[in-house]
Amino acid sequence: MRKITVVIASTSPVNRVRISKLISTVPGAEIIAMTGDLSETFTISEAREPDLVVISSEFQKLDEFKAMKSLFYALDSRWIRVETDEKKLPLAIVHMKSGQQAPEPVIDFQMSTQVVQNQIHRAMLILRTYGNQPAPTPRKVEQTAFDRLVVIGSSTGGVDALLTLLSEFPLDCPPTAIVQHTGRNFSESLIRLLDRRCKPQVVGAQDGLILRPGMVCVAGGIEGHMLINGTQSYRCQIRPGPPVSGHVPSVDALFRSVLPLAPKVVGVILTGMGQDGAAGLLELRRASCITFGQDEGSSVVYGMPKTAWEMGAVQYRLPIQKIGAEVLRVCAQGSASLSQMAGDEKSLTVR
Structure with a gap:
């Protein structure tokens, strides 16, 4: 087996030692760090x-692990769970590089050395969403003609989705504001990763903060709602307040803040659980904003975009791999490009 660099994460110092003994039996495995919380784990990773x-x-039982999992995927790091208590978690189904689906590999302290080695070998063969998907086909966009503001809302699965969408954005992209539901401990890591x-x-x-062309502003895990106002320039405001649609910061709060600018805004709702952003996107569309939603096939959780589609808030529904280029086309060419888009995209659903 080739050399494998390993980080061990457990809240228990005793379990960290026990896990390190398990991993030390794997040929080629090199333990480079041991951590005691999720934030430290991602920072080191x-x-x-x-x-x-x-x-x-015990980490997988935390709500923050969902955000952590997406960040691991974006880094293209594999991970494997060690069962450390009697109540075992259900096994997720993962996609392997071979094209097959299989239960995720796990290890525990009762396994033999050979079984541990086999499970780790299987973990290294898991297909990762972001790192292995085809790159979107580049499209020529009139980059000097951007005259719109882009607002985006995402939640579960949003890290991968944002990486895919923003990979299309050029250095002088339209000013963009994003609310991504994530734990407070991961906000800075998410921003560094995207940057x-x-x-x-x-x-x-x-x-x-003034949003200018070439700038993407991300609110994730902050203590307040991100609002955007201004006509000549787009100014970010952070306003404390109770949860809106169950969240702080809230996608609905962001979307509603740009209602006065709606004809110059492009609104996008991506993968996520719940319905935050759906009502705000509907209000934007009614105010002449052009709106996009991620389709079910490319969503990790088809909750927020599904609710928005069913409400009539989403004007154009597309796979995540195609949203970025179409947002840029609208920002560069305006509504005149939409009839061309509808005719060009076989995977496009128009409402």
Whole structure:
């Protein structure tokens, strides 16, 4: 087996030692770090880029693990669970590089050395969503003609979706504001990841920040709602308040804040659980905003975009791999391009 760099993550110092003994039996495995919480785990994984992260089962029971899982995928790091208590979690179904589907590999302290080695070998053969999908076909866009603001809302599965969408954006992309539901501990890591992987400058939401072409502003896990106002320039505001549609920050709050600018806005709703953003997107569409929604086939959780589609908020429904280019085309050419888009895209659903 080739060399595999490994990070071990467990809240228990005792379990970290026990896991390290398991991993030390795997030929080629090199433990480069051991961590005690999810935030530290991602920070180290981001900096060291391990081949494999071995995570104790108590972490998977935390709500924050959903965001952590997406960030691992974006880094193209594999991970495997170690069962550390008697109540075992259900096995997820994963896609293997062979094209087959199979139960996710797990290890526990009762397994033999050979079984542990086999399970880790299987973990290294899991197909990762972002790192293995075909790159979107580049399209020529009149980059000097962007005159719109782009607002995006996403939740579960949103990290991969944003990486795919923003991979189409050029250095001088339209000013873009994004609300991504994520835990507070992962906000800075998410921003660094997007900024490292994307051509435009990606920054965290700050009160008073002016959004300019070539800038993507992300609110994730902040203590307040991100609002955008202004006519000559787009200014970010962070306003404290109760949850809107169950969330702080809220996609609905962002979308409603740009209602006065609706004819110059492109609204996008991506994969996610629940319905945050659906009502706000409907209000935007009624105010002459052009709206896009991710389709079911490319969504990790078809909740937010499904609700928006069923409400009539989504004007154009597309796979995530095609949304970025079409948003740019609308921003560059305006509504005149929409009839061409409808005729060109076999995977496009228009309402």
